Amino acid sequence: MSLTVVLCSGGIDSATLAYKVAVERKLDRLISFDYGQRHRREIEHAARIAAALGARHDVVDITALGKFLTSSSLISGGDAIPDGHYAQDNMKSTVVPNRNAIMLSIAFGIAAGAKADAVGIAVHSGDHFIYPDCRPAFIDAFRTMQQRALEDLWEVELYSPFTTTDKAGIVAEGARLGVPFHLTWSCYKGGEMHCGRCGTCVERREAFHLSGVPDPTQYEDADYWLQAIAEMKKTKGG
Amino acid sequence: MSLTVVLCSGGIDSATLAYKVAVERKLDRLISFDYGQRHRREIEHAARIAAALGARHDVVDITALGKFLTSSSLISGGDAIPDGHYAQDNMKSTVVPNRNAIMLSIAFGIAAGAKADAVGIAVHSGDHFIYPDCRPAFIDAFRTMQQRALEDLWEVELYSPFTTTDKAGIVAEGARLGVPFHLTWSCYKGGEMHCGRCGTCVERREAFHLSGVPDPTQYEDADYWLQAIAEMKKTKGG
Numbered sequence: 090m091s092l093t094v095v096l097c098s099g100g101i102d103s104a105t106l107a108y109k110v111a112v113e114r115k116l117d118r119l120i121s122f123d124y125g126q127r128h129r130r131e132i133e134h135a136a137r138i139a140a141a142l143g144a145r146h147d148v149v150d151i152t153a154l155g156k157f158l159t160s161s162s163l164i165s166g167g168d169a170i171p172d173g174h175y176a177q178d179n180m181k182s183t184v185v186p187n188r189n190a191i192m193l194s195i196a197f198g199i200a201a202g203a204k205a206d207a208v209g210i211a212v213h214s215g216d217h218f219i220y221p222d223c224r225p226a227f228i229d230a231f232r233t234m235q236q237r238a239l240e241d242l243w244e245v246e247l248y249s250p251f252t253t254t255d256k257a258g259i260v261a262e263g264a265r266l267g268v269p270f271h272l273t274w275s276c277y278k279g280g281e282m283h284c285g286r287c288g289t290c291v292e293r294r295e296a297f298h299l300s301g302v303p304d305p306t307q308y309e310d311a312d313y314w315l316q317a318i319a320e321m322k323k324t325k326g327g
Numbered sequence: 328m329s330l331t332v333v334l335c336s337g338g339i340d341s342a343t344l345a346y347k348v349a350v351e352r353k354l355d356r357l358i359s360f361d362y363g364q365r366h367r368r369e370i371e372h373a374a375r376i377a378a379a380l381g382a383r384h385d386v387v388d389i390t391a392l393g394k395f396l397t398s399s400s401l402i403s404g405g406d407a408i409p410d411g412h413y414a415q416d417n418m419k420s421t422v423v424p425n426r427n428a429i430m431l432s433i434a435f436g437i438a439a440g441a442k443a444d445a446v447g448i449a450v451h452s453g454d455h456f457i458y459p460d461c462r463p464a465f466i467d468a469f470r471t472m473q474q475r476a477l478e479d480l481w482e483v484e485l486y487s488p489f490t491t492t493d494k495a496g497i498v499a500e501g502a503r504l505g506v507p508f509h510l511t512w513s514c515y516k517g518g519e520m521h522c523g524r525c526g527t528c529v530e531r532r533e534a535f536h537l538s539g540v541p542d543p544t545q546y547e548d549a550d551y552w553l554q555a556i557a558e559m560k561k562t563k564g565g
Contacts, residue, residue: 147395153388157437187436190476194432198425199395221478230472237468238428240459 090115093207099134102211105263118145125155128279174321189222207246257299271305285310328353329444337372340449343501356383363393366517412559427460445484495537509543523548
């Protein structure tokens, strides 16, 4: 059974991955990163998911990097978070330069130090459009890089089962695995309640809708997602 | 002219790289990492090299990672630093799991955020034996991974001119470029003076000797290197 370290942001995708690993493999721990994100409360949600699984949860503080990466709207001090659907150009402001390469390479160092067999990441096809570091070509190249980096030392696999699954498919898989979706957090704005308007809230609402799984989330603006999708379709001519 | 961010540990190799970039390209800044290394004084030496070049110097604090990576003897809390030549098996304890992948991926994030064109790293052939993340196969795989990670966002090149040069060749190149070697620091033990006994001191002494460049360094034990090399040759049958 592959002992697996799971990157967990506290959202639906990585919570589902954590449950999948706990059921189908062997869960070493969840790792979350504090990179100075506005939506830092997602880290508390990752802790709740770890507690629900009885798993260890490590928070890796890389806030010292924040001042070098503030061009992203996701980081405190950056621009405002845009409203709308992910698949729109304004979402590019939510790109944190090289985020997945940074988090994964740290996770591989931790996994090698702990003699774990794998690092799990929940990238999925819905992120391909704006985030190059969520695409299959990146995942494959990262896997090769790590084989070279740890050659002769310790072999760590990159486990990425959702690379070609969309978010609705992940929600369906999560429902099958019994993921406590009410413990997960998506909103980029990091308020008391999910805003319902930012890219990740719209995507969350849409994924529950498409999968037919009941959405336990309370949104400040529960209806905006339909408008965002309509606007996105108009822009893309879809 | 490629605006280049240089990873600088304060040692001979990265100081020579910084001078090479300042002369042949365009130097954006030097970056050093505080990862809780015993030989933390190397960071002060990197600052002196930056000052000599009139360049910006950023220190990135990743000490939060130290507690996850303490199996290495390089990190405070790990095992004792071994004496001897690098090309011996006991030097494997100086491997920090995934160090170059972690430092490079952070540097690529910083370079992308700063719209720089390249990241420079001074890996060289003398490190190939023990450190897989200094080998050409790693460098090539890392370059490919970064092209995928930053696709459509910003292109950052990986500049690694010493990949197939040995340390004596770097010292010769440094002498040609006027590198102030007396400002550099190599010793892993991090005392007041270079110890002359650890792998990196032995390698430093040997590189000056082989290149014919005068060594301005004061060593606590200036003669141990000959013994270390003799022992290494005996073990390897070389």
